Amino acid sequence: MRRCTRCGSELNERAKVCPVCGTPVDGERAHLRRMVVAMLVAAVVVAALLVVRSRQLGLGGAGVTSEAAAVAMWAPLH
Numbered sequence: 001m002r003r004c005t006r007c008g009s010e011l012n013e014r015a016k017v018c019p020v021c022g023t024p025v026d027g028e029r030a031h032l033r034r035m036v037v038a039m040l041v042a043a044v045v046v047a048a049l050l051v052v053r054s055r056q057l058g059l060g061g062a063g064v065t066s067e068a069a070a071v072a073m074w075a076p077l078h
């Protein structure tokens with residue numbers, strides 16, 4: 001028997017939504033979606049950190065543009 005991820009109520013195997021709280025029942029897909037969202041958030045955070053760091057390097061480095069620093073930092077990751 002499946003259970004609602006929100007309120008824990010027992011769910012009919014064919015139920016599309018929880019009869020108690022109305023939460024959509026799509027177990028595996030909801031889990032996958034959370035994984036994708038988490039990875040996207042992580043990618044955005046890493047990109048933001050790289051941009052900030054490349055700007056700091058650009059200000060401190062002699063003759064090194066922030067764009068070149070960004071490329072140099074991205075290259076090992078790809």
Ligand SMILES: [Zn+2]
Nearest residue numbers: 004007018021
């Ligand atoms: Zn529920």
